[in-house]
Amino acid sequence: MAMLEVDTMAGTVKISVAEYESLVDTALKFLSLRQALLAGGATTETVDVLISANFPPKPPSEDTSSAREDGSGSVPIPATRSSVPGAHSTKSTNPDQNLPHFGPLIPHTPDDTDEGDMPEEQAEVSRNRPVKRSLTITGLSPVTTLHSVAQVLKGGDIFQMHVRYRDCSAHVSFVDPAAAHSFLRHAQTNDIYVQGKKVTVAWDNNRQSWMRxxxxxxxxxxxxxxxxxxxxxxxxxxxxxxxxxxxxxxxxxxxxxxxxxxxxxxxxxxxxxxxxxxxxxxxxxxxxxxxxxxxxxxxxQPLPSANVHPSQKLSDIRPAGISLQNRFEVLDESQES
Known part of the structure; x- marks a missing residue:
């Protein structure tokens, strides 16, 4: 482990030339990578979000305040602090770990796989993992398109959706779990039709998507x-x-x-x-x-109101010009005279 000397009285830190050059090289690599991302079309907001979201966690055991009291003043070398707002500071003995990780924004998964099915994702703590947000729509026509499915979805932003043509069903995940609950309740009390065919909506018990x-x-x-x-x-x-x-x-x-x-x-x-x-x-x-x-x-868009189709009364259906007089009532002969 690299060491440094801390002079708390003078407020200075002494490191070797090699360590200094390593820190400078790390900072230059970070600036070069950031400029390359911006030149490639990424916005400043996107880069800042990626940095703050993927910065390595701070090891609790390494703290510059825990300098030895035996006079040596030796503590582990801290990593360079990012100047990006919202980025979390970290400390590491490996210069390469000072660079934020710019992996793919979202890992590539098969069409029928959700993020929660990936082992590396499961190791990550997510605030949304315990909740339900994914529904399955069954009874679709074999020629159903994803556009026709999207037309009946209401109540909240869609996180992801795809049609499973082999079993004529669709998987739909909402961003807000509450929106998924509301749409399910709506589907249970109202008939939902996709391309003229009545479908069934239920929780997808096989796959529940969770959000990184x-x-x-x-x-x-x-x-x-x-x-x-x-x-x-x-x-x-x-x-x-x-x-x-x-x-x-x-x-x-x-x-x-x-x-x-x-x-x-x-x-x-x-x-x-x-x-x-x-x-x-x-x-x-x-x-x-x-x-x-x-x-x-x-x-x-908000969920539509309940589909109420009151039965039409036969008395409301009559040809024009037909009197409502009862043809079978007792004939009043006095009226004829």
Missing amino acids: PSLAKCIESLGATRNLVIRYVGPNMTADSIREDLNHIHGLEVVNLFFEDDHAYISLNSIRSALTARNCMLSRLKYKRLRIAFYPDECA
């Missing part, structure tokens, strides 16, 4: 949704070209894509897909000068 803290921060601080809007697109940008640019992203599915007032609106199957798609597009030259932002999830 880093993704939760993106949603809270950046307002991330599963929907993107490209502002003021040129005439050469078409729906087919945008789809082609997104085809390489694993697990991404375009739910809907349309143009309105020179803006391109892209609805995707998950927030993870939207974050990845936005970063990928901003790294390409054709999107460099365009603003790509999130726009509200249409599934966040």
Whole structure:
């Protein structure tokens, strides 16, 4: 373990030239990586969220205040402190650990796999893991599209969704667990139809999605949704070209894509897909000068009122010009005279 000398009276720290050069090299690497991310299209807000969400935890055993009292004043070397607001400080004896970890924002998983199925994810403490947010919709038609499923979803932002064509069902996870509870109650008291076919909504007991803290921060601080809007697109940008640019992203599915007032609106199957798609597009030259932002999830609209279909009375259905007089009443002969 590298050592240093602390002079508490003078308020100085003495380290070797090698340790100093190592700290300078670490700081330069951090600045270079940050500038490369910004030059590649990432926004300052995104970089700050990634740093604060992925910074290594502070080991409790290493503390500069625990200097030895035997006169040597030797304590472990602290890591450099990040200047990014909101980033947590840490201490390490390995210079490489001073760099924040910029792994993929969301790990690639198969279409039928949720984040909670991954071993490395399970080791992470998540505030949302114990709650239920995932529903299954069964009884779908074999030709059901994800767009038709999204049209019946209401009450909250969608975290992720996909259709399981092999068993004609769909998996839907809400960002807010309370929204999932509300939609389930609504489906249990009202008939839900997808492409004209009545479906059943229930908890997905096989897979419950939970949210990584880093993704939760993106949603809270950046307002991330599963929907993107490209502002003021040129005439050469078409729906087919945008789809082609997104085809390489694993697990991404375009739910809907349309143009309105020179803006391109892209609805995707998950927030993870939207974050990845936005970063990928901003790294390409054709999107460099365009603003790509999130726009509200249409599934966040309030739940509709209860479907009440009162039976229509036969007395309300009659041809025009027919009198309501009872044809079988006793004939009053006095009226005829």
